[in-house]
Amino acid sequence: MTRFLRTTRTVVRRLRGASRRQLAGLVIGLLVAAGVAVSSGAGQAALATGLLALLLAAVLAGVIHLSRRMARLHRSNQEAVRELRGTVDQLQRRVIAAVEKERLAAGDRHLELTEALARTERLTARGAEVLLHEQSREIEAMFQLFRAVTPRAPMPAGGVLHPTDLLGLVHLARERRPGLTVTLGCGPSTVWLGYAVGVSGGRLVAVEHDENRAIRVRAKVAEHGLSGVEVRHVPLAELSVDGRSADWYDVDALDGLSDIDLLLVDGTLTPAATDPLAPALHVLGRRLAPAAAVVVDDEPARVAPRQGGGFGLTVRRRLPGRWTALTHPQATASTVG
Known part of the structure; x- marks a missing residue:
């Protein structure tokens, strides 16, 4: 009894998820099956045979329709797979091209950095020499200032003036x-x-x-x-x-x-x-x-x-x-x- 109730609930849930066309086909099939049973019980074999033939023809038509629908679905899936494969191939080519472009750009930047470092190394000695010369000049100027001026209090800092x-x-x-x-x-x-x-x-x-x-x-x-x-x-x-x-x-x-x-x-x-x-x-x-x-x-x-x-x-x-x-x-x- 419990199994029967469980089966009934399962059938009811599936029927709720069926479309109107599916429910109509199911109802018609049940009515024809009931007609076959009633005709067979009433001793009308010819009618029962006719209804049974009609039921078989309906089942065959449903199978043919289902197979065609599945074939269309299969073709749609194949087309979707082909489009997806083309998209993936195109994306892959773009990624490869972008990576190659970045690799070339990185190579150029590396070359520029190497040249800049080389120039910096060549100019470092010159820059240090110029800086030392400027500092020496400012120190000499400071000594000359205090030889020319004898302050009576601490002198203020020069501010923006050297x-x-x-x-x-x-x-x-x-x-x-x-x-x-x-x-x-x-x-x-x-x-x-x-x-x-x-x-x-x-x-x-x-x-x-x-x-x-x-x-x-x-x-x-x-x-x-x-x-x-x-x-x-x-x-x-x-x-x-x-x-x-x-x-x-x-x-x-x-x-x-x-x-x-x-x-x-x-x-x-x-x-x-x-x-x-x-x-x-x-x-x-x-x-x-x-x-x-x-x-x-x-x-x-x-x-x-x-x-x-x-x-x-x-x-x-x-x-x-x-x-x-x-x-x-x-x-x-x-x-x-």
Whole structure:
């Protein structure tokens, strides 16, 4: 009984998963089988034989239909296998081509790296020699600085300026002995220049737009007792030069600066860093002394003939470090720094 119930449940589950066409065929087959049984029991052999023949014909037709369906399914599977095989072959060829391309590229990179290493090995000795030479030059400049200046307090670090840069400024100031020196921007160079101009009793005015920096440098100046150095905080204002506007020092705060013997324009400290010389000469060019010198760093010095020509500053002199001095051609040899 238990086995019968289990079999019945299995049949019911399978019938639930059958399609409508399958259920209809099953019902028709059961009805024909029932008709055969009833006809046979009623003694109607001819009818029973006919129904049985019909049932056999239906079964044969189902088998033929099933075989055709299985043949179509087999052909579809074969086509799918062929397509899959073609896809796999194509993917394999692509993978092989990509691997070969990467192998060739890796070989090229290896060759380039080998050549670069060879060049590096050839240049290492030269680079070390150049670096050693630069370090030696900076050390020599530092010794010369302290021979030229006797500080009364610890000197500030050079910041962006190297000892050779500071040496060029100190040497120029001691050589020209300016009465009034104006620097646009202040920093450690202000202290060094303060000592240099103080030897001849000169005066140094450092113009600075950053109030905090001005306060720090002013404290350093007081620490060294440089009474001839003034650190003037000048805020920024809009200035028009050749039809172009730029943020520069407030011109009204620069009153009183005249007969300037030495003007230092450092592009790293002034507001108009892209072209610092143009606004400086626009405002202070007419306040320069006849034999004045304008010191600029290398970048603005490239356009100095155009900007300084209106004030006669057409003579260049390359100073130690990053500086170039621009002076008037009629200045005497003793004053052309």
